[in-house]
Amino acid sequence: MRDAAHDEYLHFRFEHLDPNQKPNTLRNWLGSLVEAKKRGARPEVLNLIVPGNIGSGKTAALCALGNEASEQGLVVRFVKHATYLTWRRPDSAPHNLTAHQVRERFVTCDLLVLDELCGEMDMTATEFVRKETIDLIDSRLAAGRATAFSTNLRSRRTPEHPGLGVVDILGERLLSRLEAAAHLVKIQGPDRRKPAKQLDW
Ligand SMILES: Nc1ncnc2c1ncn2[C@@H]1O[C@H](COP(=O)(O)OP(=O)(O)O)[C@@H](O)[C@H]1O
Ligand SMILES: [Mg+2]
DSSP: OTTTTOGGGTTOOGGGSOGGGOHHHHHHHHHHHHHHHHHTOOOSSOEEEEEBOTTSSHHHHHHHHHHHHHHTTOOEEEEEHHHHHHHTSTTOSGGGOOHHHHHHHHHHSSEEEEESTTTTOOTTOOHHHHHHHHHHHHHHHHHTOEEEEEESSBSSOOSSOOSOBTHHHHOHHHHHHHHHTEEEOOBOOOOTTSOSSOOOO
């Protein structure tokens, strides 16, 4: 989390979350992951998808999950999707990690928090972006490793929401596989970061 410049989220625990951040659902899912690891088994529900508007508390909720998971003995990694893609480029990762070591880190951990899935992307996403994203998610699914995703996007485009959907990056096949093994935890709420008073200029 420090490498990903998210130190300020290190203190979050379930007890700090509001009811709309659904701490009980997160706690139950974490329980199933810890249980699966003890048994050396694949978790029953591999993925957690957390959609919601900007500032609604998605990152805080998933960091609470990750922090608690780490305290319970899971190997946990946190990274923003866009940051992962940057780190996968040559000579771009922290601690002089090679691109190969970066992939290894994020594919093999017990729980990955992949924040802002498909954030900062549009329909012109490059082949590199699509390939790297599909490789990461597909490899974790194949290995039976849990991933929690947050996103401001919809899954698919609709007439009411014609903007980019996650499906436009992942493709329908992978998105369907991901959804088939996922809990959906929608977080709705006002943007907590909005200043109470906006400057008039
Ligand atoms: N339960 C909470 N109690 C106090 N502050 C919170 C809580 N949840 C989120 N925040 C704060 O509100 C702001 C927005 O939350 P964040 O999780 O970053 O939203 P999102 O990821 O949905 O954009 C952050 O500054 C975060 O620290
Ligand atoms: Mg966030």
